[in-house]
Amino acid sequence: MKKVVLMGVPHHNNLGDNAIALAEKEFIKDFFPEYDYYEISEETIDKCVYKVIDYIAKDSLIFLHGGGNFGDEYLYVEEGRRKVIELFPENTIILFPQTMFFSETKQGKEELEKSKKIYSKHKKLILLARESVSYELMKKEFPDNKVIQTPDIVTYLNKSDNETKREGxxxxxxxxxxxxxxxxxxxxxxxxxxxxxxxxxxxxxxxxxxxxxxxxxxxxxxxxxxxxxxxxxxxxxxxxxxxxxxxxxxxxxxxxxxxxxxxxxxxxxxxxxxxxxxxxxxxxxxxxxxxNTKFEPYDNEFAKKRFIKVIKEEIKIE
Structure with a gap:
């Protein structure tokens, strides 16, 4: 059976990042039910990625965890991504929706150049941007990679309950x-x-x-x-x-x-x-x-339709 591997998921305490991981898994299960699903954590990716090379075939899909760490602020995460991209040059790799932010410091500019050099060599790497500023930045800095704009993957979830009593x-x-x-x-x-x-x-x-x-x-x-x-x-x-x-x-x-x-x-x-x-x-x-205003409850169909279009039409993974 084909494999799909989600790399870089958090084991830390940030609930935002954990919600991203939950939504990513739900998305993968919905779109690729025929694939065996595996996760490798952000904290262990440096060691584990070498151990799994022989188990990830060329037809395996690789997803990289999304969020707001595409830059030099959380450099160890970016270094882990680079490693995966270098080690699996023939696999389709999709970066879940990210905010891109490399600082204007000397380090920020140097790290951006390192990422550009590595990313540009991978011809099956797709970058998803979760907002318009990052989308334009990614298109500018990574012209050799496919860049697509989507919402944050957490919008794929719907956790509403209109019966709950609200207070405070x-x-x-x-x-x-x-x-x-x-x-x-x-x-x-x-x-x-x-x-x-x-x-x-x-x-x-x-x-x-x-x-x-x-x-x-x-x-x-x-x-x-x-x-x-x-x-x-x-x-x-x-x-x-x-x-x-x-x-x-x-x-x-x-x-x-x-x-x-x-x-x-x-x-x-x-x-x-x-x-x-x-x-x-x-x-x-x-x-x-x-x-003092009444609102319609959340409907995640706008997000689901966007991601369906990404997979079926823009990336064309069947």
Whole structure:
């Protein structure tokens, strides 16, 4: 039986990355049910990839985990991708939807050149960009590879439940190098929120113990449940916004340090309950709007149709 191998899945604690892995697996199972499915983790790819070379035939499909690590910020992940691309020159390799962000530093420019040199040699490598800025960057920097724009793969999931009783506000905020919201801005948003909500919860979706593959779905179900029980989510995380979208939870998205949110928000412009603001001074107006407007629940058909077209028409994998 043919094999499909998903390489670079996380075992760390970031629920956004784990949601990507869950959606990737569901996508693969839907589109390639006749293939045997295997995963290799991001943490072990450096050693494991050499051990599996003899077990991956030329007709095996290789998928590379998507997300926001295509660049020099998380360099060990990019180095693992390069290794896979070099070791399997005759396999079809598909990079699940990514945000591309190589910094303008000396290191960023050098690492981009390394990736361009390796990627350009692989004639069956397909790059998926999850928003328009990355799409244009990939087309510019990787002209020898096929580049396709899609939404983030997590939009493939639908975790809505219209029967759930909602109460209160859920903050999903960053506390890492990508945070741009200042303490003063956060305090202002909290002050405004307290005028409208008596119950306010906080969740850091990149904190806690590592998540093993066997626990991934359970941990994510717990997170999706928290989202479904909230009247409103305020977040500066892309997957905070996406979790809100797929659970039909009204959301105010704050800007992030790169184009992850600003460019990705276009994928959700048909969802009236997802609102993006550049200035925290606009938060009260959006809270009032979202609390007083009725919205249609999330429908993932737009994402499914896009990925069907990618596989059947643009990549043409039967």
């Amino acid at each position: 506000l859920l903050f999903i905020l960053r506390n890492d190098v990508e945070r741009v919201t200042t303490d003063e801005q956060t305090e202002y948003v909290e002050k405004i929120a307290k005028k409208y909500f008596s119950k306010i919860d906080y969740k850091d979706i990149a904190r806690g113990a590592p998540i093993l593959a066997k626990d991934r779905e359970q941990k994510l179900d717990e997170m999706f449940s928290r989202c479904r029980h909230a009247q409103l989510i305020i977040t500066d995380r892309l997957h905070g916004m996406i979790f809100a979208a797929i659970t039909s939870t009204p959301c105010i998205a704050l800007k992030s340090y790169n184009h992850k949110i600003t460019s990705s928000k276009d994928n959700f412009k048909h969802l009236g309950y997802i609102r993006y603001i550049e200035d925290v001074k606009d938060v009260e107006e959006q809270i009032k709007y979202l609390l």
